[in-house]
Structure formats: structure tokens, C-alpha cells
Amino acid sequence: MNVATSGAIDCDIHPAVRTTKDLVPYLDDYWREMRVLRELDRLDLMSYPAAIPLSGRPDWRPKAGNPGTDFQMLVEQALDHFDLRYAICNCLYGAQAVFDENMAAAFCRAINDWLRAEWLDRDARLRASIVLPAQSPDLAAAEIERLADDKRFVQVLFLARCDFPLGRKFYWPIYSAAVRHGLPIGIHAGGMFRHAPTQSGHPSYFIEDFAAESQAFAVQLGSLVSEGVFTKFPELRVVLIESGVAWLPAMLWRFGKDWRGVRVEVPWVKETPASIIRDHVRLTIQPLDAPPNSSDLLRLIEHIGSEDVLLFSTDYPHWHFDGDAVLPSLPATLLKKIQVENPLATYPRLAEAIQ
Amino acid sequence: MSTQEVADPRLHTDKSDPVRVGVVDCDIHPAPPAPDEMLRFLPKRWHSYMATYGARIAGQPTSGIVPYPRMAPGHGMRMDAWPPGGGFPGSDLKFMQEQLLDACGIEFGILQPLTIGSTTTNLELGAALCEATNEWQLEKWTRKDRRLKAAICVPQEDAAASVAMIEHCAPEKDFVHIAVPTRTVEPFGRKRYWPIFEAAEHYDLPICMHPPASGFHCNTPTGWVSYYIEEHVAFAHPPQTIITSLIMEGVLERFPKLKVVLVEGGFAWVPALAWRLDRLWHRMRDEVPHVKHAPSEYFPRNFWFTTQPMEEPESPEHLLDTIRWIGAGRLMFSTDYPHWDFDDPRNAFKTTIAPQDRAAIFRENAVALFRLNEA
Amino acid sequence: MSRHVVARAGEIPVGGRKLVTVAGRTVGIFHLAGEYFALLNRCPHQGASLCTGMLVGFADSNEPGEYSLTRQGEMLRCPWHGWEFDIRTGQSWCEPSRLRVKAYPVSVEAGARLVKGPYVAETYEVTLEDDYVILTI
Numbered sequence: 056m057n058v059a060t061s062g063a064i065d066c067d068i069h070p071a072v073r074t075t076k077d078l079v080p081y082l083d084d085y086w087r088e089m090r091v092l093r094e095l096d097r098l099d100l101m102s103y104p105a106a107i108p109l110s111g112r113p114d115w116r117p118k119a120g121n122p123g124t125d126f127q128m129l130v131e132q133a134l135d136h137f138d139l140r141y142a143i144c145n146c147l148y149g150a151q152a153v154f155d156e157n158m159a160a161a162f163c164r165a166i167n168d169w170l171r172a173e174w175l176d177r178d179a180r181l182r183a184s185i186v187l188p189a190q191s192p193d194l195a196a197a198e199i200e201r202l203a204d205d206k207r208f209v210q211v212l213f214l215a216r217c218d219f220p221l222g223r224k225f226y227w228p229i230y231s232a233a234v235r236h237g238l239p240i241g242i243h244a245g246g247m248f249r250h251a252p253t254q255s256g257h258p259s260y261f262i263e264d265f266a267a268e269s270q271a272f273a274v275q276l277g278s279l280v281s282e283g284v285f286t287k288f289p290e291l292r293v294v295l296i297e298s299g300v301a302w303l304p305a306m307l308w309r310f311g312k313d314w315r316g317v318r319v320e321v322p323w324v325k326e327t328p329a330s331i332i333r334d335h336v337r338l339t340i341q342p343l344d345a346p347p348n349s350s351d352l353l354r355l356i357e358h359i360g361s362e363d364v365l366l367f368s369t370d371y372p373h374w375h376f377d378g379d380a381v382l383p384s385l386p387a388t389l390l391k392k393i394q395v396e397n398p399l400a401t402y403p404r405l406a407e408a409i410q
Numbered sequence: 411m412s413t414q415e416v417a418d419p420r421l422h423t424d425k426s427d428p429v430r431v432g433v434v435d436c437d438i439h440p441a442p443p444a445p446d447e448m449l450r451f452l453p454k455r456w457h458s459y460m461a462t463y464g465a466r467i468a469g470q471p472t473s474g475i476v477p478y479p480r481m482a483p484g485h486g487m488r489m490d491a492w493p494p495g496g497g498f499p500g501s502d503l504k505f506m507q508e509q510l511l512d513a514c515g516i517e518f519g520i521l522q523p524l525t526i527g528s529t530t531t532n533l534e535l536g537a538a539l540c541e542a543t544n545e546w547q548l549e550k551w552t553r554k555d556r557r558l559k560a561a562i563c564v565p566q567e568d569a570a571a572s573v574a575m576i577e578h579c580a581p582e583k584d585f586v587h588i589a590v591p592t593r594t595v596e597p598f599g600r601k602r603y604w605p606i607f608e609a610a611e612h613y614d615l616p617i618c619m620h621p622p623a624s625g626f627h628c629n630t631p632t633g634w635v636s637y638y639i640e641e642h643v644a645f646a647h648p649p650q651t652i653i654t655s656l657i658m659e660g661v662l663e664r665f666p667k668l669k670v671v672l673v674e675g676g677f678a679w680v681p682a683l684a685w686r687l688d689r690l691w692h693r694m695r696d697e698v699p700h701v702k703h704a705p706s707e708y709f710p711r712n713f714w715f716t717t718q719p720m721e722e723p724e725s726p727e728h729l730l731d732t733i734r735w736i737g738a739g740r741l742m743f744s745t746d747y748p749h750w751d752f753d754d755p756r757n758a759f760k761t762t763i764a765p766q767d768r769a770a771i772f773r774e775n776a777v778a779l780f781r782l783n784e785a
Numbered sequence: 786m787s788r789h790v791v792a793r794a795g796e797i798p799v800g801g802r803k804l805v806t807v808a809g810r811t812v813g814i815f816h817l818a819g820e821y822f823a824l825l826n827r828c829p830h831q832g833a834s835l836c837t838g839m840l841v842g843f844a845d846s847n848e849p850g851e852y853s854l855t856r857q858g859e860m861l862r863c864p865w866h867g868w869e870f871d872i873r874t875g876q877s878w879c880e881p882s883r884l885r886v887k888a889y890p891v892s893v894e895a896g897a898r899l900v901k902g903p904y905v906a907e908t909y910e911v912t913l914e915d916d917y918v919i920l921t922i
Contacts (some may be wrong), residue, residue, distance in 0.1 A: 108693050219633040220640070224849075250628045253651040254644075258597045259659060262694045266654045266687055267631060270647040274630040277640045283849030299686050304728070305678035308721035310643050315830075316750065316867035317481055317639040318878065323846040329724065344686035346735065354731050360724065374693065481867050482839075489864030490837050752865055757831040 057137050057379045060367075063394035064405060065142035067243075067296050067339045067368035068133055070174050071105075071123030072098075072148045072166065081165035081172075086158075098162065100149035102214070102245035107261065108374055115372035122372040126177065133371040134180050137381065140395075141405055142369075144174055144183040145212055145243055145296060151186060152214070152247040159188035160198065167202055175207045182405065184212035184241050192228040199232040209404040210239050210294065215271040216246030222275075222282030230288050237403040239337075242275055244268045244297035269344070272298040273306045276332060280310070283323040285335050292401055294337045297370060301344035304358035307332060333361045337401050340383060340393065341370035349384030356385065366401060367394040432517030433755045434776035436716045437620070437673050437744035438510070438558070440521055440551050443497030447550075451542035456535055465539075466532045469624035476623040478638035482750045485623070491748035499748040503554055510747045511557055514755050517773065518557050518782050520586065520744075521547055522620050522673060525563045528591045529622045536565035537575070544579055552584040559780065561589035561618065566598075569605040576606070580613040586780040587618045587671070592648035593625025599652075599659030607665045616669035616714070616779055619652060621645045642751075649675040650683050653713060657687065660700040662708050669779060671714045674746055678721040681735035684709050710737055714779060716744035717771065718753040726760035738767035742776045786921055794916035797821075800858050804836055807922050812836070812889065814918065815872050817859055821918055822872045824861070825887040829877075833865040841869070843878070890921050 072078065074097050075090055082090065089095065099121075103110050111122025115132055123129065134142055150162030163186045170183045185208050187195040195211075202208050211233050219225055221242065233240055245268075251257050252264040272295050278284075285291060310328040318324065324331070345352050356362070369381050382390055399406045442448045449457055470477055480486025484499050491509065493502035500506065510516060523546075527539030540563040547560040562579040564572035579585045588610055596602060598619070610617050625648075628634055635641055649672035656662055656670065687705035695701065715736070723729055733741065746752050755772065763771070777783055791805045797816040804813050804826060811826040813836025828835040842857035860878070861870045869878040875888030 108696075216632045220630065220635055221632070223633075223636070246631065250631055250633055252631050253597055254592075254625055254627055254629055254631075254648050255594045255597045255651055255655075256627050258651075258655055259600065260697055262690050262697050263597065263651075263654050263658050265690055265694075266683075267651060269682070269686060270644075270650060271631045273647070274632055274635065274640070274644055277643050278635060281635075281637050281640050283846075287849055299682070301682035301685055302679060304723070305646070305676070305682065305721060305732075306643065308678055308723045309646060309676055309719070310639075311724070312719065312722045312866075313639050313642050313751075316863075317642065318869065319481060319841075319844040319867075320637055320639055322844045322852060323849045342689065344682055344689055346681065346685055351731070351735070354728075357725075358723065358728050358731070481862075488833075489839055489862070490834060750865060750867060754831045754833075754865075 056135065057381070059379070059382055060394060061138040062140050063137060063367050064398035065133065065137065065139045065369050065371070066294065066366040066398055067145055067341065068129065068142045068371045069123045069373065070126070070129060070144050070146060070170065071121050072146070072169065073120055073124045075162070078162065078165040078169055081168035082161060086161045098149040098153065100147050100152060100245055101248065103147055104261075109265075110374070111372045112374035112377075115374075126174065129371065130178055133369060134178065137369060139180060141180055141182050143209060144170060144181055145241065146170060146183070146186055147243065147245055148186070151188060154190075156188055156191035156194060159190055160194040163188045163198060164201070167198065171205065171207070182207050182209045184208070184210040185238070186212050187229065189213050189217055189226070189229070190247070192226055196228040196232040199229070199236065199238065203236040203238070206404050206408065208238070209402045210241040213240060213242045214245040214247055215242050215268055215275060215298075216248070216250065216252070218247065218249045220274055220278030220282075222278030222280070222284050224282070227284070227287070230284060230291055234288050234290050239292040239294050239401060241294045241296050242272065246271070269299045269302045273302060276306065276336065277310060280324060280328050280331050281321050283321065285331050286323045286325070292335055292337065294339065294366065294401060296339045296368070297342060298338055299342060299344040300338050300340065300365070301346075301355060303338065304355065307360075329360065333364060337364055337366050337397065339366045339368035339370070341368045341373070341381070342375040343383055345383060352383060353385065356389070362389055362392055363397055363400065365393045366398050433515050433743060433772045434782065435510070435514070435516045435519045435745045435747070435755070436671070436742045436776055437522050437718060437746045438519045439500050439524060439746070439748065440547065441498045441500040442546070443501040448542055448546060451545045452538055456538050459535065465526050466530045466535065467526050467624060468529050468531050468626040478641040480638060480750060486750045488748050488750055488752055503551065506747070507555060510745065511555070514745070516557060518559060518776070518780075520559050520618070520776070520780065521551060521561050522589060522618065523547060523561055523563055524620060524622065525589070527563055527565055528589070529593075529624060529626070533565055533568040533571070537568060537571045540565050540575060544575070544585070548582065548584055559586040559782070560584045561587055562615070563589045564606065566590045566603060566606060567595050569602055573605045573609045576609040576613065576615070580615065583784070585615070586782070587616045590617055590619050591622035591625070592619045592652060592672070592675070593622055593627070595626045597651055597655035599655030599657070599661045604661070604664070607661055607668050610669075611665045611667050614667070614781075616671050618671040618673050619649065620673040621648060621675065646675050646679050650679065653683060654687060656712070657705045657708050658698050658701060660698070662712050663700060663702055666711075668712055669714070670712055671716065671742070671779070673716045673744065674718060675715070676719055676721050677715040677717060677736060677741060678729070678732050680709070680715060681732060710740060714740050714742055714775065716742050717758070718744040718746045719751045720753050720758050722760060729761055730763070733763070733767065738770045739775060741771045742779070743772045789920045789922055790917050791920040792918040794918055797918070800840065802836065805920065807920060810922065812920065812922065814891065814920065817872060821891040823889040823891045823920055824870070824872065824875055825889070828863045828865065828868065830863065830866060830868055833863050835861065835863050835870065838862045838864040891918070
């Protein structure tokens, strides 16, 4: 057991669906039949092919099945081994990316019900994000309403690359529902593949798509602020999951400088973008695009300008560290904050659970 | 009496080196006083084509305005840069000399013409526009003020035409770089562009890549942004795509002496990109076995960054960390005259830079890269 | 502090301005409907000639997508980066507590009152026919 993380709240772990057969108990008759007729066997998200090294640390891969499909392994290797108080499940099964919004909604419902029955019900430490069919904000809002009473759902989940930048009014019905129920928005690395991964089209290699994800996170922050989402929804919180973190200060600096001169374009943005982002946005720490030495890492945190912003995560079973090296080289008090206080401050439903 | 009311650290001007030896400005935008002037350099068949069908600029829904209109007239020009004698900002050499070259102690100014020849979908027209822009730079600018140096504008989507243009222009020493926009039809490391790299390396000409006003694809991976402020912040992203592509496609293995300058993207994002690429490459290098070195190793070898628009941290001294992480040898000062987000060499740095770093950033790096002493 | 004549009262139209150089500083004098204000012609950001910028209103909003424009002609946009300054106070809009351009008191005085005052004024030829715009610097 890793004592250094005892009592930590893990803000990003990945239980995985094996095939859509797992979801059959949670589909209605129509979709059960369609699943067979149209061979809707697998909806694995291509942002995270199961076989790439990143998707599963070698010792975290089951002998049979993709990383994250084995409940017992997750319990032992994540919850028990890191001695976690809670862990938030972010299921990246690709129902969110499907083009038919009704199919997307049906399979997202099934994923959420599967999460409840086969994960949350089986270990009291587990919590989850509601997987949303973001391509239809109305259906997504309905899904939030359907599940909101189950307090084990602590967040709603978007992918970082969608149809539109997430600040657009198109998505506001989702934010409305989320805020009503005290649910932060989680934006997770990955995409719906509606647009090319870069401004210059499609790169040859997967590693390039992956590298470009940090740009998508920056765009989403720019959009949420510029479109006035935080003006309209002052209680909204946003968590960027698996973003890499190190890109943030440069973006804050540039955004702030631009805002001073371009403010008239978006006059509903009344404070500096950096202060808005520090108030409303949090980032999980795995993976960390960290500088090679730890004193520079501390400088980077100073550049971010807040100790409240980082949230602990293992990102189990994704491969970002070996052995128990999950914690970055930072002062112990800051690490404690990252592991416990910051997650509790970010997720109201977690804070309520421990009262 | 003090001319500053508030002791805000961001207002501090570095006064350690008040007498500047000479500044190299790596990003000046010359303009024709009226669109007609460029027609003189363009074959007649294109006059009526453009008058009828337009310039076929990719990603521009309406004519007359850029897709994301700026907050100042002239597509975002400094309000005080309109020449008193008339014409567009940046079109009057005399006024440019007064307001920029002489006033700011510019020893050399590198032109970035931003020709639409690189972002038009009609590649033949693109080649003609690039050729016209290249001739125009010599006649109207570099032959009249020897401080100014020209760009070989190329229609990069047509590699063969680009190579021909480079070969034609390279013997003329007023041309010191090859100009390409940061948004292209494919990521810039892809094979279709390799003939350009071969020519660039052969003639030892850096490729300077500057954001265009529009591009061939959506401006972000998650759809089109609504506002200019978002677009401007996202100018920092295409350079990251370019660096990633050039490294991961193996361009820098095949053309190790290639020199690429990322212009007008700022620079504070550079260290995080290097750390991110290293982390990903360590985990997934089996996908790209032709990449022989950790990605961060290519940064000090093949890439330079112009400083404008200089990022402004709330604590100005944080920028010193950034400069240390990138290495002062990679940075080259630029004003972006006459655009609104212009950086003044006398006041752009809000924190004190070590003298040898100042000399490198303001002059030495650019003199070496563009071989300005060989003029 | 000293006081300087910089213009006649009728010389600068409403909504207009005049740049003057006094005691080694360039100052912009602005006329807003019967009141005069003067700002140092140097933007605290990067030193641009602030007082040559565009005069605009104050753009505000309560809700995304809703716009209002008030105080038309009372805000000065720096000609370079567009930072907005309230002509009346020199206060910049963005982060108003942190940034300000130097503002000088300006008053319109009838010719007869030029002679005495709390500050010693430079001596000028004066007549009583016109009102003078006096700059205190």
C-alpha cells in the first residue's frame, strides 16, 4: 500500500466497458435489437486505442480484456494500493462520439446505468461522472436530470474536442442542469472527431493527435470565458482532466494581455481571464508535462498563481508513472492540498458525503 | 515630477541599457498604399480573374472584412500608423522610417508581407501573387532602404512552384528568408512540403511562419471560435502543430540544418510543448522510430521564436523563467509594426533581462540566423 | 505645480482635443461638454502617444450577447493595444485599481481670476475679452 497517498481523492480513473454486450441489460428492446442487427459491437473511442502503451501500464493490464475492464484489479491496484478515500470514474467509452444523437443518448444511458450497477454499487469508495451525449444538449440535460438524485454521480463528462467550442450557447442547457444539481463539468482528453485534430488538417501519427490535445483544452477555456459562461453561471466549476497542466500559465498570460485591448468585443467578461479561470477551473495532475527538475516544477506552479487549482489523480490504468511515483515533487503541504482539500472544495457532493 | 502614477511592476521599463546598439526587428508588415499597386506586378490575366471571382482566400466567408474583425480600422492597425500623406499603414516608407526604423533604432527589419498568395485555393493565382509580392518588396522596399530585408513568399501548397521561386530568388541577397503561413492544407511536416525543405536547407534560408488571417481548416480542433479574442489567443497553437509535425514526421532527421522561425505566436508556450512532446515520445516512440532524438533536443537546433506579442505575466519576473527554459539564443525580437499588438523595443520587456541575453534577443540571434552581416 | 495657458476656451470644440507640450511633457487636453480634462500623452503600458487614440464610449454588458454603450466619447483607446482610459479620471478600465495614466487638474477660468490663486502661475499676456483654458502642471 502506498502510504503517501492514504486518504487521497483520485479525480480520474477509468473503468472500461468490454463490448456493448456488457451494456445489453441497460438497453431497451429496440436498441438491443439494433445492436444485433447493425452489429454495434464496440464503441471504443479512437482517442484511446486500448493497445497503445499509454492506455494501460503493463502491470495494470488484465491477462484477458482491455485495461480497466477488470473490477477486482481496479479495486486492488487503484483503490486499495493507493489507499484512496474516493475515486471518480470517468468512462471513456465512445457512445459520446456517435453521430446519431439518439443512439448516443441510449448508449450513454446504458453506460451510466452500468457504472452504477457494476461499479458504484460494488465499492463504496467509487464515484462517477455522468457520461453525456453532448451532441444533443437537450438529451444530455435530460440524462443529468435522470441521474441527479444519485449522489454518487459527482460530475458530468465532456470530451475535449466536440462539435463546437464548449462556451457556445448551444451547450448552455447542460450547464443549467449541472449547476442546478451542484455538478462540476469535467472536460476529459479525447475527442468526438467532428473536426481534424489540428488547424492544418490531419497529422500522420497518433502521437501528434495526442500532443495537440493541450491546444484543445486551451481553446475550451478561451471559449468558456469569452462566451460568458461564468458570467451566466457563476457557480459553475470546470475540471480539465488529463490536460497536461504545464500549458496553462502561458495561456493565462496571453489571454489576459489580449483581454485588456480587446475587452470591448466581449464586455460581459468583467474580470481578468486569469482570475476567472483561477476561480472556476481545476486541473487533474496526471499526466503532468513537467519540467525535468523539481524546482522548475515549483516555479511552474507559481506561474499558475494558485495552490487551489490542482487535483490529485492516478489516471489508472493509463500509463503515466511507474511504481508508486504518482506524486510530483512538490512540498508536502501542497501535496496534501492537492490530494484532499482541493478535490473536496471542487466536488460538493464529495464534501457532503464526508460530513 | 514622476510621469507614472502607480508603482505597478508591470509598468517598469528596463532601463539598464538605454542606448541600444541596434535592434533587428524580425516582423514588419509592408503594405501597398492601395491594392492597385500590386496589380502592376501581376500578369494581366489575373486582374480580371480577381475582379470577377475574387482572390479565392480559404476560410473567408465574406469579402471586405477578415473572418475575425479586429478592434481597430485597417484590419487591426495601430491608430497612429496611418501615414499623414495618405495610404494604408505600413505603405509609406518615409513614414515607416520615421515612426519605426529611426525612432526605435532598427538596424535591420525583416519583412513579412503576409501575401494572400499562400492562402488562396487557386494555386496558379497563388504563385502569381507570391511572385508579384517578391518583386514588389525589392522595388519598393529593400532597394530603397538597405535596412530592410525581404521574404521569398511561396505558394507552399504547390511545392514545385515554391521550389522554382526559391531558386529564382535565392541569388538576390535582399531575400533573407522564405515566408509560409502557419496554417496549411496539411500539417507542415508532411511529405508534400519536403521539396521546400530541401531547397531551404540547400540555400541556407530560414523558413519564417506567420499566422494568416484565415486558413484551410477549422481554426481549432473543436470547431470555429466565435470571437477575435479567442482567435488571437489561439494564434499560439498552429506553431505547436508545426513543431510537432516537423519533429514527428522526421523532417529534422532528413534535413538537420533546416531552420524554422515561428513568428507572432509569442513564446511562453514553448517549454510546456517541449516537456509534453518528450513525455509522449518516451511512451510512444515505437510509433515513430524514425525520430532519433528526444523532441526537446530539436528545439535548440532547428527552431527560433520571435518575441511579439510578448506575453505579460502578472509577475513580470516569471518571464525570466520562460526565457531560461527556452534559452535566450532561440528568441528574436519583433515589433509586428504596424499592427495593433505592436511591441515597442524600448518598453516591451517588463522585467530586467541580463545584458548578454538582451543583446542576443534584440540583435545577435537574428544577425546570425539571417546572415545579416554578409549583406 | 505651475499653471499654464494652453488654449482659449472656445478653441477646442466639444468632443475635441488639443495636444500641447508644457514643461517638457506632452499633454492632451480634452473637452467633454463644458468640462476640460488633461492626460499625460504616454500610455503606462508601452509608452504610446495615448492622447492620439480614438475617443469611444464605454461598452458594457450584464449578460452574454447583450451590449450597452454609455459615456460616449469619454473613453480613450490607446492607439496601440486599445487599452481604455476614462478621460475624466485617467483610470484604465481593465483592472482599474492597478493602472492609471497621469491626470492633471484642468479648470476654465475667466480672465480676471488669472492674477491670484494658490499656485504661482507663469506670467502670460492676458486680456479680459476671452476665457482661457489654463493647464496646471
